[in-house]
Amino acid sequence: MTEYDFDAVVVGAGAVGLACGYALARRGLVVAVLEAEGHIGQGVSSRNSEVIHGGLYYPTGSLKARLCVQGRRLLYAFLDTHGVAYKRCGKLVVATSQDEISRLDAIWDQALANDVEGMERLTGEQAQALEPGLNAHAALLSPESGVFASHDYMLALQGEIEAAGGAVVLSTPFEGAEPIIGGFGGCGFKVRAGGADPTSLTCRYLVTAPGLSSQDVAGRIEGYPADHIPKAHYGKGVYFRLTGKAPFQRLIYPPPIHGALGTHYRNDLGGQAVFGPDLEYVPAPDYSVDPARAEAFAAYIRKFWPGLPDGALQPDYAGVRPKLHGPGEPQPDFQLRGADDHGLEGLIALFGIESPGLTSSLAIGEAVAARLAG
Secondary structure, three states, X not given: OOOOOEEEEEEOOOHHHHHHHHHHHHOOOOEEEEOOOOOOOOOHHHOOOOEEOOOOOOOOOOHHHHHHHHHXXXXXXXXXXXXXXXXXXXXXXXXXXXXXXXXXXXXXXXXXHOOOOOOEEEEHHHXXXXXXXXXXXXXEEEOOOEEEOHHHXXXXXXXXXXHOOOEEEOOOOEEEEEEOOOOHHHOOEXXXXXXXXXXXXXXXXXXXXXXXXXXXXXXXXXXXXXXXXXXXXXXXXXXXXXXXXXXXXXXEEOOOEOOEOOOEEEEOOOOXXXXXXXXXXXXXXXXOOOHHHHHHHHHHHOOOOOOOOXXXXXEEEEEEEEEOOOXXXXXXXXXXXXXXXXXXXXXXXXXXXXXXXXHHHHHHHHHHHHHHHO
């Protein structure tokens, strides 16, 4: 019987990779999480809205629908247990014109199909009573939505992995892997890692969750069929911060745009108002923020907040989402690809884990661990 250095290796120490490591550790496995950067959560997980999504929008029966709702419930419990700050502030999805009310009807039906708790339909007057200054012809209230300290959450996941005897290994980029013939249970991998001290290690299970590098990592695994690696698309979104007092307590979302939820408002844990992200497809990750985009942001924001003062938006940051679709193409589901897809026992490769991946992370981890270790 083959002995392994670790029961499982996870590539990528963002929220999803750490959640996968945590779920495997909870099953008694010793886990190593490899991270190319010098700190955890430096990729997609560090450049998002830190929103806890209710699960309103996603198609019935999809992984996004199921794992978002399940993940949200798990996440609030985890944050409570580990003392991680959050604010269950609720979210208003707002029809900013009469023409948009029918779109709220479709979101309402989808939210009920997805088993989202506590949903309420509001008239424009009821929404404005909750949030004076809001332009709303009608609205949906999702009381389970919120914001949280995502980096503290990832630190808590890291702590759980290490407390279970595992390791989160930083500045250690994944270089490649090859199956071990005759490994225990018919699976096993030799993993090569780079960095200042290049090394190799063996494991029974391998999980790849490196966000924007998912396609590159899969291509470095010997025997992974190239035609089963989906094409990568990069969806850039920028954020602007408001100078001055935050106008609303709840999250404010217009109806979604194609391929994303659209530019929204949040009052973050520090009490500051942030707007974003928009969506621009780029050929490669790019984190610059063009101050000139403030004009288009302001025009969009004034649809739901007419009182936005002139010149009040300041460039903040940008994020890039690992999309599996290009402009105008249908938005696919999360991809958790196992041996039935690529033929490599003991490997699960994750692709396209964009929003609501952060909210869904604990449920994604549970789904991955259940498929590998029962």
